[in-house]
Amino acid sequence: MKEKVKVNEQARLAALYEVSSRLGASLDLAEVLNQVMDAIIQLTGAERGFLMLIEKGSGELQTMAARNMDQKTIDGRSMQISRTVVERAIATKEGILTNNAQEDDRFAGQQSVVGYQLRSIMCAPLRARGEMLGAVYVDNRLFTSVFDNADLSLLVTFANQAAVAIDNARLFTQTDQSLSRRVEELSLFQRIDQELNKSLDLNHILNLALNWAISHTDAGGGSIGLMQTDDETEKRYLRLLVHRGAATEQEERDDEEILVPISHPVLEQVLAGEQSIFTRPVAPEQAIDGTPAVSQLAVPIKRDGMTTGLITLESHLPYAINDEEIAFVERLADRAAVAIKNARLYEEIQFVSKAKSEFISVVTHELRLPMTAIKGYNDLLLGGMTGPLTDQQKQFLQVIRRNVNRMQDLVSDLSDINHIESGRMKFEYEPFDIRETVNEVCDNMKEVIMSKRQSLTIEALSVSADVYADPKRIGQVLTNLVSNAYKYTPEGGQITVRVQERANFAEIAVIDDGIGISEENQAKLFTQFFRAEDQAVREQTGWGLGLSIVKKMVEAQGGEIDFESELNHGSTFIFTIPLANIKEATSIPT
Numbered sequence: 001m002k003e004k005v006k007v008n009e010q011a012r013l014a015a016l017y018e019v020s021s022r023l024g025a026s027l028d029l030a031e032v033l034n035q036v037m038d039a040i041i042q043l044t045g046a047e048r049g050f051l052m053l054i055e056k057g058s059g060e061l062q063t064m065a066a067r068n069m070d071q072k073t074i075d076g077r078s079m080q081i082s083r084t085v086v087e088r089a090i091a092t093k094e095g096i097l098t099n100n101a102q103e104d105d106r107f108a109g110q111q112s113v114v115g116y117q118l119r120s121i122m123c124a125p126l127r128a129r130g131e132m133l134g135a136v137y138v139d140n141r142l143f144t145s146v147f148d149n150a151d152l153s154l155l156v157t158f159a160n161q162a163a164v165a166i167d168n169a170r171l172f173t174q175t176d177q178s179l180s181r182r183v184e185e186l187s188l189f190q191r192i193d194q195e196l197n198k199s200l201d202l203n204h205i206l207n208l209a210l211n212w213a214i215s216h217t218d219a220g221g222g223s224i225g226l227m228q229t230d231d232e233t234e235k236r237y238l239r240l241l242v243h244r245g246a247a248t249e250q251e252e253r254d255d256e257e258i259l260v261p262i263s264h265p266v267l268e269q270v271l272a273g274e275q276s277i278f279t280r281p282v283a284p285e286q287a288i289d290g291t292p293a294v295s296q297l298a299v300p301i302k303r304d305g306m307t308t309g310l311i312t313l314e315s316h317l318p319y320a321i322n323d324e325e326i327a328f329v330e331r332l333a334d335r336a337a338v339a340i341k342n343a344r345l346y347e348e349i350q351f352v353s354k355a356k357s358e359f360i361s362v363v364t365h366e367l368r369l370p371m372t373a374i375k376g377y378n379d380l381l382l383g384g385m386t387g388p389l390t391d392q393q394k395q396f397l398q399v400i401r402r403n404v405n406r407m408q409d410l411v412s413d414l415s416d417i418n419h420i421e422s423g424r425m426k427f428e429y430e431p432f433d434i435r436e437t438v439n440e441v442c443d444n445m446k447e448v449i450m451s452k453r454q455s456l457t458i459e460a461l462s463v464s465a466d467v468y469a470d471p472k473r474i475g476q477v478l479t480n481l482v483s484n485a486y487k488y489t490p491e492g493g494q495i496t497v498r499v500q501e502r503a504n505f506a507e508i509a510v511i512d513d514g515i516g517i518s519e520e521n522q523a524k525l526f527t528q529f530f531r532a533e534d535q536a537v538r539e540q541t542g543w544g545l546g547l548s549i550v551k552k553m554v555e556a557q558g559g560e561i562d563f564e565s566e567l568n569h570g571s572t573f574i575f576t577i578p579l580a581n582i583k584e585a586t587s588i589p590t
């Protein structure tokens with residue numbers, strides 16, 4: 001047992017200064033409480049003591065630190081008077097000193113004095129920022145030592161400083177906890193957003209959202225559904241698309257479709273207020289999917305402020321879902337709403353695009369036959385198979401042929417775009433020497449190029465440059481680019497096709513010194529049906545589809561396309577194709 005050492009005023013202040021300066025070094029609540037308790041014993045020379053804090057919410061006093069006594073003693077009969085002293089110090093917000101509680105007017109009348117040992121007691125409230133945090137209590141047996149007013153004032157002074165340190169540590173712990181909860185939630189939402197946005201499959205999104213809602217709350221089950229309108233009756237209802245009736249471990253009913261009328265009491269309430277409803281207890285008619293539950297949360301999924309769907313969570317416990325969890329599900333519903341909107345838009349686009357693709361397929365097919373017939377008969381006439389023709393008749397037939405050719409080009413371009421966009425274009429991959437394709441294309445184009453008195457040069461590597469792609473499609477790409485160079489370069493111009501190797505790619509450049517492309521038009525290049533307004537461009541036949549097809553074909557085969565151009569100073573179109581030795585070793589695009 002520690003002897004109390006009486007100290008004079010100066011020594012008291014020195015001791016107070018010394019213990020106070022130690023406070024505040026830590027922000028760990030348990031550590032601060034222990035420091036405070038040790039300091040109090042040291043300062044007052046008390047035999048034993050404890051520190052109690054008022055629990056937020058319940059308002060109950062809880063022992064947070066004690067010296068030379070345990071919880072059982074504190075809760076025991078012999079300490080009843082001590083607890084009364086603590087309660088009084090908290091109620092009056094003042095320090096208490098009593099050397100004989102039995103005879104003390106403040107306590108003598110109380111039952112708690114019964115069975116009480118005579119002790120010298122001191123108690124001081126802990127108060128910070130005007131709020132009562134709790135109290136510190138110390139006592140001594142009378143025959144060892146009694147406290148006096150100077151001891152009490154020392155304890156009260158120290159308790160005030162200790163309360164600040166305790167308050168700081170508590171605040172820090174709270175801020176720290178809520179910050180880490182917030183950080184945790186943010187990173188969780190980041191993951192949720194990623195997952196939700198990765199998918200455009202509506203059912204998958206609904207499943208994900210419901211799974212998160214259930215797993216991050218204590219709900220036993222739930223459902224998610226979207227508002228729909230019946231085409232015939234025009235009645236609105238909630239169609240539950242996913243539900244897990246696990247609240248009372250009901251039978252699995254996952255594939256059963258549940259339609260909830262808007263007259264359903266909970267749905268009606270959500271729709272009227274456009275906000276979440278927590279129901280407890282849940283009457284049978286309030287259960288959204290018919291699963292019996294004790295508590296139920298219904299959170300609207302809103303788009304432009306209107307309820308377009310509902311997440312419901314159920315539990316067989318009355319308090320399973322707290323306010324924080326409700327806020328979480330609300331934020332989740334906001335996120336799900338965006339993903340649902342995207343998925344629905346995607347579904348609509350898919351539908352429209354499929355319809356467009358089918359339409360183009362039918363049209364191009366239906367046009368091909370009559371065009372072949374027109375062209376065939378036209379060629380027969382032009383070839384003199386039906387007798388001699390006048391010059392004018394020949395001229396007219398040539399106009400027909402040019403126009404049919406133009407239509408055939410359009411049909412073939414549209415059909416190519418349709419095939420690429422719908423993923424139906426077949427690429428027959430094989431290793432081949434790109435220089436051969438360049439030579440072939442240039443050979444085919446030579447005649448027309450020469451007719452415009454343009455010169456065509458090939459700058460190819462001396463060694464073979466084997467690429468891995470579809471040679472026919474690469475030929476098509478090259479023909480398109482060389483043909484553009486020819487079309488958009490005036491008479492007497494220069495066209496060069498250069499083959500180089502760069503990293504794991506063959507790089508093919510088609511260079512001309514033609515009309516070039518203005519900066520404004522460069523931004524529109526590769527978009528379908530774009531043609532420059534230029535007189536020189538409009539004089540040439542074309543539909544503005546070639547470059548967009550070229551880009552898609554190159555990219556589909558693992559390459560890239562780029563260009564450089566300056567108005568009136570020519571253009572260079574460069575595309576790449578993976579080299580064969582690299583491509584064979586890695587994945588092959590299909």
Ligand code: ADP
Pocket residue numbers: 484485488512514515516517525530531532537541542543544545546547548570571
């Ligand atoms: P088209 O040649 O049928 O018009 P493209 O898609 O091949 O369609 O080209 C689109 C437009 O890009 C052309 O109309 C032209 O304005 C411009 N263009 C393409 N290649 C060149 C080039 N080599 N030089 C100048 N302009 C070009």
